């Protein structure tokens with residue numbers, strides 16, 4: 001088990017430009033501001049989405065593309081280090097025009113229509129990801 005005590009050093013709040021890749025842009029913001037440990041949330045809308053579902057039996061992500069306009073009901077994620085670089089791990093809940101929700105593990109190629117984000121930059125020792133044999137995932141190491 002891992003339980004780190006962290007404190008908020010800075011909070012960033014802003015909007016992403018229209019048409020950018022949601023995951024890549026948030027990762028860039030972390031890199032540009034030297035955020036290595038943190039919390040992310042966002043709301044807004046996307047022009048298209050790509051999300052993953054981790055198949056626990058095959059131990060592979062199954063990615064799915066959703067073409068069309070969707071609301072971002074919720075994006076929740078964290079920032080930690082993988083191969084010494086900030087890595088954003090985020091999950092997204094989207095809604096279609098009927099209000100039906102769906103979502104998954106946020107992947108690149110999800111394109112922003114409009115997006116308002118909040119990123120909390122934590123002080124404390126960074127968490128480092130490494131291969132976890134039990135799950136096949138890059139989880140935080142002790």
Ligand code: ZN
Pocket residue numbers: 089090091105106
């Ligand atoms: Zn995930």
